[in-house]
Amino acid sequence: MKGQFLAAILLLTFVPPATASDETQLKPFERGSWQQLLRSHRGHPTLVQFWGVTCGPCKVELPQLGEFMKGHPAIDVVTVSADLVPDLPDATRSMLQKSGLSAADNWIFSDGFADRLRFEVDPAWLGDIPRTLLISRDGAITTIEGSAEIAELEKWSDAQLAPAR
Amino acid sequence: MSRKLMLAAVLALWQSFALAQMNHQHASEAACEDAILRCATKVTPAISQDGTLWLAWMAGGHVSIASSGDGGHSFSAPVQVTRESLNLDWGPDARPKIALDRSGGIAIAFSIFRDKAFNGQVLTTRSTDGGKSFAPLRPITPNNESQRFEAIAFDRSGTLLAAWLDKRNRVPALEAGQKYDGAGLFFATSKDGGTSYSDARLAAENTCECCRLALAFDSSDHPVVLFRNIFDGGVRDHAIMTFGDAATPGELHRVSRDDWQIAACPHHGPSLSISAAGTYHVAWYTNGKARKGLFYAHSRDGGKTFSDPLPIGQSSKNPSRPQIIAGPQGTAMIWKEFDGEKTTINLMTSRDDGESWSTPKVISSTTDASDHPLLVSDGQRSYLSWMTKADGYRFEPIEDEP
Numbered sequence: 001m002k003g004q005f006l007a008a009i010l011l012l013t014f015v016p017p018a019t020a021s022d023e024t025q026l027k028p029f030e031r032g033s034w035q036q037l038l039r040s041h042r043g044h045p046t047l048v049q050f051w052g053v054t055c056g057p058c059k060v061e062l063p064q065l066g067e068f069m070k071g072h073p074a075i076d077v078v079t080v081s082a083d084l085v086p087d088l089p090d091a092t093r094s095m096l097q098k099s100g101l102s103a104a105d106n107w108i109f110s111d112g113f114a115d116r117l118r119f120e121v122d123p124a125w126l127g128d129i130p131r132t133l134l135i136s137r138d139g140a141i142t143t144i145e146g147s148a149e150i151a152e153l154e155k156w157s158d159a160q161l162a163p164a165r
Numbered sequence: 166m167s168r169k170l171m172l173a174a175v176l177a178l179w180q181s182f183a184l185a186q187m188n189h190q191h192a193s194e195a196a197c198e199d200a201i202l203r204c205a206t207k208v209t210p211a212i213s214q215d216g217t218l219w220l221a222w223m224a225g226g227h228v229s230i231a232s233s234g235d236g237g238h239s240f241s242a243p244v245q246v247t248r249e250s251l252n253l254d255w256g257p258d259a260r261p262k263i264a265l266d267r268s269g270g271i272a273i274a275f276s277i278f279r280d281k282a283f284n285g286q287v288l289t290t291r292s293t294d295g296g297k298s299f300a301p302l303r304p305i306t307p308n309n310e311s312q313r314f315e316a317i318a319f320d321r322s323g324t325l326l327a328a329w330l331d332k333r334n335r336v337p338a339l340e341a342g343q344k345y346d347g348a349g350l351f352f353a354t355s356k357d358g359g360t361s362y363s364d365a366r367l368a369a370e371n372t373c374e375c376c377r378l379a380l381a382f383d384s385s386d387h388p389v390v391l392f393r394n395i396f397d398g399g400v401r402d403h404a405i406m407t408f409g410d411a412a413t414p415g416e417l418h419r420v421s422r423d424d425w426q427i428a429a430c431p432h433h434g435p436s437l438s439i440s441a442a443g444t445y446h447v448a449w450y451t452n453g454k455a456r457k458g459l460f461y462a463h464s465r466d467g468g469k470t471f472s473d474p475l476p477i478g479q480s481s482k483n484p485s486r487p488q489i490i491a492g493p494q495g496t497a498m499i500w501k502e503f504d505g506e507k508t509t510i511n512l513m514t515s516r517d518d519g520e521s522w523s524t525p526k527v528i529s530s531t532t533d534a535s536d537h538p539l540l541v542s543d544g545q546r547s548y549l550s551w552m553t554k555a556d557g558y559r560f561e562p563i564e565d566e567p
Contacts, residue, residue, distance in 0.1 A: 028192070054256050054283045055430040056374055083256075091281060110192040112554065113534045119483075119505045126450065126485050127257060128431040145452065146427035 024093040024102040028110030029080055034120045037078065037107070038135070045160035046076040046135040047153065050121075052083030053091045058130045061147045066100030068150060072157050077101070081108040082118070082129055136160055194255075194534045196554045200225035200245060203557055206534075207260040210541040210550040210560070214267060218541075218560065219296070221263035221273055222552070226250030228261045228275050230296055237560030246290055246299045252278045254285055254313060257432040258377040260536075264317045264325060264359070271296050272325055272359030274305065274315045285313035287329050291359040305353065306365040308333050312351075314434070316380040316390070317359070324411050325355040326388045327362060328378055334370065347395045348374035352388075354411045368406060368414035371395045377434030383407060384443040389468060391420070391437040391447055400426045403435055403449050405468045421462060421474050423453030433485065440491035443467070444518050448477065448487035448498055459484040459500055463519040478502055478511060478525065490540040491518075492547045497563045499528070499538050499549060507531070510538045510551060512563065528563075531555050 027033070037048070049065055051058040062079075069077040079101055081092040092108055111117050118125045122143065125131065132144040134156050144152065197204040205222035212218055218233040220240070227247045231240040246261075253259075254276035261275040271292040279286040287305040292298060305315065310333035317327045331351040338345035350369040353362040373393035381389050387408050394404035396419070403420040425431075435449035445464040451457065460474035478484025482502035489498045496515040501508055510529040513522045529538075529551060536552035540563070547563040 052430070054254075054278070054375075057428045057430060091283070094281075112192055112194040114194070115503050115508065115534070116505065119503065123481075123483065123505065126431075126433060126452075126483060128427065128429045128433070128452070130429055146429035 024096050024106060026081070026089055026092060026106050026108045029082075029107040029117060030111045031116065031120070033107065034117075037105075038139070041076045041078065041105070041135065042139070043137055044076045045074070045137055045157070046078060048078040048080065048133040048135065049148075050080045050082045050129050050131040050133075052081060052129050053088065053095055054083055055129050057147045059095070061130050062095060062099040062101065064150055068153055068157075069104060070100060074161055075157050077104040079104050079106050081106075082114070082127070082131075083109070194554060195224065196557075198225055200227040200229055201243060202229075202231065202240065205536075205552055205558070206255070206554075207536050208550065208552040208558055209260050209263050210539060210548070211263045211265050212541055212543040212548075213265045213269070214544075216543050218548075219263055219265060219271065220550075220558075221246070221261040221275075223253050223255075223261055223275070226253060228253070228273065230263065230271070230273070230292075232296060233560075236562075237558070241296075244292075244296055244298070246273050247302065254278060256313070256375070258314065258375070258434050260377075262315060262317045264319050266319050266323055266325070266358050268323075268358075269295055270358040271299075272317055272319075272355070273299065274317045274327060274359075276313045276315060284311035284332075287312045287315045287327075289317075289327075289359055289362065291357075293358070300360065303361075305329065305362055306331070306351070308365065310336060311348075313374075314377050316378040318380050318382065318388075320382050320386045320388065320411060322386065323358070325359050326352060326380070326411050327355065328352040328368070328380055328388075328390050330372060330374055330378070330392075331365065332374065334367070345371070346399065347371045350378070350390065350392060350406075352390075352414070363412075366412075366414070368408075369394065369404070369417055372404075373401045373431070375430035375432055379435050379437035379447075381437045381439045383439050383445075383467065384441065387415075389437065389439060389445065391435045391449075393431065393434060393449075394419075398426055399428055400424055400453075401431065402451065402453065403447070405437075405445070405447070405464075407468050418468055418470075420447055420449070420471050421451075421460065422455055423451035423460075423474075424455045425451045425453035427452070436487050436489045438489045438491040438496070440496065440518055441493070442518055444491070445471075446489045446491055446496055446498075446519050447471070448489045448500075450485060450487065459487050461487070461489070461498060461519070461522075472519075475522070477513070482509075484511075486537040488538060488540045490542055490547050492542045493545060494547075497540060497547050498522070499540060499563075501535075501538060508535055510549065512549075514563070529559060529561065 205224040315329040379391040459477040531553040533555040
């Protein structure tokens with residue numbers, strides 16, 4: 001009996017979270033996740049990028065963001081996959097991994113009512129991606145619609161880190 | 166470890182597993198996972214000459230069709246167009262297309278993701294037995310570069326025109342060391358009702374690659390395509406092209422100068438309808454420097470010049486997904502608004518070919534995910550066709566209001 005319990009525990013431990021061994025963790029982005037995300041990065045300059053695997057400009061920008069993260073360890077980098085394509089997590093993880101973003105704080109839209117998720121982030125956002133939100137230490141948010149210029153990110157990053165120097 | 170503790174551990178793990186499964190389910194825009202209409206996320210209507218409503222929908226990885234002879238109250242047994250479950254294009258502006266010819270033939274086109282890089286492919290098929298069966302799926306073009314956002318329609322002579330966005334010219338451009346933005350607007354024609362298509366030809370280069378196209382025919386039966394273009398400086402404003410005939414692209418005209426400079430996928434294409442008087446009615450979304458939101462304009466000179474853009478809807482409620490249709494009883498325009506919880510479908514009508522419009526009114530609503538609201542005409546009346554996750558499929562006549 002004890003053996004059966006152990007077998008059940010082992011089965012349940014190792015079978016369901018098949019992705020646990022992947023180094024790229026994806027958190028489900030649901031109702032309330034946006035506030036949770038803001039809370040967990042409060043006080044840190046944070047770059048949040050909304051992107052999607054079917055979005056051409058996103059594919060170009062993602063590796064640049066990976067490079068940016070490598071060069072700016074003091075900036076929290078967050079990605080949110082905002083595409084609602086079925087069976088998306090694997091493709092999302094793969095693209096994040098290839099772009100050097102495995103260690104970022106990575107999320108994926110996990111509510112079928114995407115309009116409501118977007119509304120929580122920004123009521124005026126109708127779903128265009130990529131979209132980058134730059135959040136300063138004091139919580140002020142600057143929104144960049146479309147692909148962000150790396151020079152612009154550098155400028156913002158320098159301004160964020162200046163007081164700490 | 167005591168047995169109780171072990172049991173608790175097993176239960177806790179099982180609950181988290183079950184929760185993960187629920188979350189997976191919850192993350193879907195679909196109400197269920199089967200191929201039936203109730204599980205559909207995208208439903209496209211068409212009405213045949215005898216007044217039968219036909220629907221093509223995407224559900225459970227399949228494209229299916231059914232018809233209704235009683236205004237959408239009941240439907241025939243669904244017929245699957247696809248034989249195996251496919252990785253269908255689930256993008257916000259994708260949907261299966263259905264076009265009916267006068268002899269009862271049904272042409273279908275839709276996009277799939279053909280590989281792990283989400284490159285698209287447009288597939289087509291046709292039924293010649295009143296929708297009982299469909300020919301095996303065929304690519305619209307032998308080219309293997311990414312294609313998406315097809316549009317199909319029959320002209321009055323029975324020629325089927327197909328237009329789509331195609332990235333084939335990106336490869337030679339990149340090989341030559343040149344930058345290539347967006348995609349090409351390609352087109353082909355079918356003289357056999359959608360069984361086979363002519364070679365693909367380019368109508369316009371460097372269009373926005375991720376918005377649906379709008380296709381209609383003018384009063385002389387010339388195809389007209391409205392699309393989000395990429396103008397100089399990466400400005401994604403709308404352009405319109407009236408073809409010389411089904412094989413001859415025409416001049417490109419700009420619909421409005423919104424000045425939306427953005428390197429992004431807006432996932433938000435336009436709507437076009439042409440009245441019996443020849444007026445082009447267009448509605449579109451922009452987030453440009455010059456204007457933001459939904460807008461309407463008309464052209465009375467064949468799409469060369471357009472009226473000043475008229476803002477649509479309440480800007481505080483994110484107006485989106487405009488649809489417009491010109492019918493014998495007037496012109497109707499619908500769009501979505503969202504207040505953070507509830508999506509409403511809003512209607513405005515015009516009885517003077519777009520010169521003036523009625524006060525907007527709410528004609529439908531839902532509190533969960535929903536497809537774009539669409540308009541379809543039986544030649545007399547216009548109807549709202551709207552798939553919702555919570556409340557199922559809706560088909561309702563547009564009430565004629567002064």
